[in-house]
Amino acid sequence: MAALISLVIAEHDNQSLKAATLNAVAAALQISSEVDILVAGNGTDAVAQAASQIAGVRKVIQVDSPALADQLAEPLAAQILSIAKNYSHIWAPATANGKNVLPRVAAKLDVAQLSDITRVVSPDTFERPIYAGNAIATVQSADSIKVITVRTTGFDPAPATGGSATIEKQSGDAAASNASSSSFVGRELTKSDRPELTAAKIIVSGGRGLGSGEKYQEVVVPLADALGAALGASRAAVDAGYVPNDYQVGQTGKIVAPQLYVAVGISGAIQHLAGMKDSKVIVAINKDPEAPIFSVADYGLVADLFTAVPELTKALS
Amino acid sequence: MKILVAVKRVVDYNVKVRVKSDNSGVDIANVKMSMNPFDEIAVEEAVRLKEAGMVTEIIVVSAGPTQCQETLRTALAIGADRAILVESDADLQPLAVAKILKALTDKEQAQMVILGKQAIDDDSNQTGQMLAALLDIPQATFASKVVIADGKATVTREVDGGLETIALTLPAVITTDLRLNEPRYVTLPNIMKAKKKTLEVVKPEELGVDIAPRLKTLKVEEPPKRTAGVMVADVAALVEKLKNEAKVI
Numbered sequence: 001m002a003a004l005i006s007l008v009i010a011e012h013d014n015q016s017l018k019a020a021t022l023n024a025v026a027a028a029l030q031i032s033s034e035v036d037i038l039v040a041g042n043g044t045d046a047v048a049q050a051a052s053q054i055a056g057v058r059k060v061i062q063v064d065s066p067a068l069a070d071q072l073a074e075p076l077a078a079q080i081l082s083i084a085k086n087y088s089h090i091w092a093p094a095t096a097n098g099k100n101v102l103p104r105v106a107a108k109l110d111v112a113q114l115s116d117i118t119r120v121v122s123p124d125t126f127e128r129p130i131y132a133g134n135a136i137a138t139v140q141s142a143d144s145i146k147v148i149t150v151r152t153t154g155f156d157p158a159p160a161t162g163g164s165a166t167i168e169k170q171s172g173d174a175a176a177s178n179a180s181s182s183s184f185v186g187r188e189l190t191k192s193d194r195p196e197l198t199a200a201k202i203i204v205s206g207g208r209g210l211g212s213g214e215k216y217q218e219v220v221v222p223l224a225d226a227l228g229a230a231l232g233a234s235r236a237a238v239d240a241g242y243v244p245n246d247y248q249v250g251q252t253g254k255i256v257a258p259q260l261y262v263a264v265g266i267s268g269a270i271q272h273l274a275g276m277k278d279s280k281v282i283v284a285i286n287k288d289p290e291a292p293i294f295s296v297a298d299y300g301l302v303a304d305l306f307t308a309v310p311e312l313t314k315a316l317s
Numbered sequence: 318m319k320i321l322v323a324v325k326r327v328v329d330y331n332v333k334v335r336v337k338s339d340n341s342g343v344d345i346a347n348v349k350m351s352m353n354p355f356d357e358i359a360v361e362e363a364v365r366l367k368e369a370g371m372v373t374e375i376i377v378v379s380a381g382p383t384q385c386q387e388t389l390r391t392a393l394a395i396g397a398d399r400a401i402l403v404e405s406d407a408d409l410q411p412l413a414v415a416k417i418l419k420a421l422t423d424k425e426q427a428q429m430v431i432l433g434k435q436a437i438d439d440d441s442n443q444t445g446q447m448l449a450a451l452l453d454i455p456q457a458t459f460a461s462k463v464v465i466a467d468g469k470a471t472v473t474r475e476v477d478g479g480l481e482t483i484a485l486t487l488p489a490v491i492t493t494d495l496r497l498n499e500p501r502y503v504t505l506p507n508i509m510k511a512k513k514k515t516l517e518v519v520k521p522e523e524l525g526v527d528i529a530p531r532l533k534t535l536k537v538e539e540p541p542k543r544t545a546g547v548m549v550a551d552v553a554a555l556v557e558k559l560k561n562e563a564k565v566i
Contacts, residue, residue, distance in 0.1 A: 072483065073446065073456055096476040100458045103411070103446035112412050112531035115441045125535065130439050131334045135343050138535040182455035182485045185471060189478040198477075202565070227566065235495070245461065245475045245496060252435070252495060254477070260565040270333065277543055281563045283555065298546035299558050311552040316566065 004123055006032035009080060009092040009101070010051055014041045014069065017050040019199040020093035022157030024150045028091050029056045029158060030120040036061060036087075037165070040079050040175070042069035048167050055162035065172025067179035071097050074182055075175035077104035082174035084109060084145065088123070094149035094255075095198075102149055111143035118154030132251040133274040152198060153257035153278050190244045192231075197249070200230030202260045205249055205276070206242065207234040209265020209286060209305055213242040219309045220264055226316040232256065232276075234266045250275035265305045268293025285309060318465075318487075321422055322363045322377045322397060323414070323432035323444070324356040326388040330437055340536040352388045355433025357395070358493040361500040362463060363431055364396035371465045374398050376425055380417050382406050386516060393511035394503040400516040405528065407521075411439075413528035415447035420524040422452060427488065429470065434459050434492040445492035455485040459494040 006028035011018040021037070028035045036059045037051045048062040061083065067075040080101070084090060090105060092098035094116045106113040118136070119127035125140045126148065197203065204227060206220040216237065224231050232254070233247040249256055251274035261279035266272060268284070268291055276282070277296050284297035285305050294300040301308060328334055329351040334343040352360075366372040377397035379385040382404070389400035403417050422430055435442035449456035457463075457472035461480065464471045470485045475494045485491075503511075521528045549555045559566045 070481075070483075073449075073458070077450065096459065096474075099442050100446065100456075103443035104450040104456070106443070107412060107415055107447035107450035110412075112410060113441070113443050113447075114532070115443060128440075129540065130537070131328070131343060132437065132440065133540055134334050135336050135537050136540050137537045140533045140535055141531060142533065143531050180486075182457070182483055182489075185482040185484050187479070187481040189480075239496065244479055245494075246477060246479045251437075251440070260559070260563075281559070281565050282546075283559070294548070295545045296543045298563065299555055300546065300548045301552070301555050302548065303551070308552055312555065315552060315556045 003034070003088065004032045005087050006035045006089040006091060007083065007087040008035060008037050009090070009098065010037050010039045010047060011093050011095050011097055012039065012041060012044065012047040014043050015046060017047045019157060019196070020095050020152045021051070022054060022160060023152035023155045024091045024093040025054055025057065025158040026155040027117065027120055027150045028089065031123045032089060034058050038063070038080065038083070040068045040076055041071070042066055050160070052165040052167050053161045053163050055159040057163050057165040060165050060167045062167055062169050063172045063175070065175045067175040068172060070184035072182050072184060073101045073104055075179045076101045077108065078178035079172065079175040080105050081108050087145065089146045089148060091148045091150055094151050098149045102147055106147035109145055109147065111145050111147055112141055113147045113149070114139060114141060115149050116151045117148055118151050132270055133277070134270070151255055153255055190246050194224065195230045197230045197232055197247070197254050198256055200258050202227045202229035203232045203249070203256055203258045204229045204262045204264065205232035205234065205266060206237055206264045207266030208236040208240060210237065210242060216242045219306060223262065223264070223309055223313045226313045234269070234272045263293050263297070264309055266293055267291045268296065318372050318428040319374045319376065319425055320363050320366065320372045321418070321425060321427040321430045322359050322375060322392065323418055323430065324360065324377055324379050324388055324392050325353040325433070325436045326350050326379060326381055326385045327353045327436055327438040330354055336537055336539045340538055342534065342537050350384070352391050353433050353436045355435060355493050357500045358495070358497050359431040359433055360392045360395045360397060361498050362493060365498065366465060367396065376401060376427065378403065378418065378421055380405065380409050380414050389516055390511050391503065393514045394507045395501065399514055402516065402518045403521055403524065404518050405521050407528055408530045409528060410530050410532060411441045411443035412447055412531060413526070414444050415451055416526045416528070417521060417524060418444070418448045419451040420526050422448070429488060430490045432492055434494055445490050449490035452488070452490070454488050454490060456490045457483055457485055458492045460491050461494050461496045463491060463497070
């Protein structure tokens, strides 16, 4: 059997390594003892340094090029492809970036991609949710190179420290020669001092029961402050414009699994449940006792959220 | 400018699917099928671009069994000009569909392809990116705004931290996110009109495409059930439970 050598694509913003990388490394380590990390960006010394500390990593390949600064799919895929043949498995966390670039790599290699895996069964067999998590498929790949995105909530993160991988700098020529067809225009990131949604230990999410963006600010935000929590929302709340898109928890938004998930005024559409039902403890506060959210909640409180949530905030402050 | 829109026939989003008792898959016999919601957004976007004078012809494509003709007729009723069904009863996986769409994009000389970011059945989120790779053209996934001008598409994308905007040289592939637009309701006159539009049926072999599946589904199971917990009477009881029982705060 061919050697099982893994490449994990690091998630980063050129300044810091994102925690999702650790979950992807953990998945890779389940079958490979040789795991390399590709840090492709621009000015990524701190990222490469952090990646080299991850327990179990053999080598960090650092590629800096202006063409890679914004993680555009075309140059990033070209860079990955320039070293892809050295690996049996290519992994990325199933983040917006990972989902964007990896199928491009798979198509160029003429192999299938395994999306959003939640379990490694064997080197060629994986579990992944389908139908918004209403079924779990076990799928086997016949391809020579397995290209895989990892649902981060499916794997406990690899320890961020304890490793001492070598850092090897490589040229960004492959990226640079593929950089002309798309260009970066701008970014409007939600500014926040809170924990990142997908890495938070506690999340407070608001739904349409809040009625407006003002009420979200008045009711949900103070509770999140009291708990040191990240802020989330249902699709209905995002569609209604209460909060920005990146707050959305659900099948097509972010998949989260914090220690504590507090759902405020969220009815619990299948779509939403798919994104949070793996949370350790779920609390639901809703005035409708029939709301589906109560079917997954560990603790349910049927109450008017406009009185119950401020009361809860006060009790926790 | 010609535009190609890809649509998939999937189990309607309101149907709660059931896993078959022999674990071979989910039971889709006798359940309502509809156009993948993200693809419906793609059709709507193409029609809006045509209404704005940016697009001359919208060709809608589906790959799958003969019943996909219904899905294509829906797209024609929304406003696509003609349809192509690549008919096959095989298990068409994202790479195979991307190859089919590449062949059609080349044949039709389409300047843009729009499709949903993922299908709500297999949740793969791959086909658009794979198509862009096979065509060697740029991609903009998870689009929430598309502006076409001067041979370029400027696309706002929904990413993890918020939004980002990129500019693509055409031809390009765009995949849609939920907030790109709200698809219109199809009207009866438009349904009648759609029946008269051209719907061509071809086989994958005629396109010279390898559609062999690469992934084998060994089994499909129910996810672990999460059982409902307890209802608490008031906020004080909730705080007590979280502190002393769950120990999460």
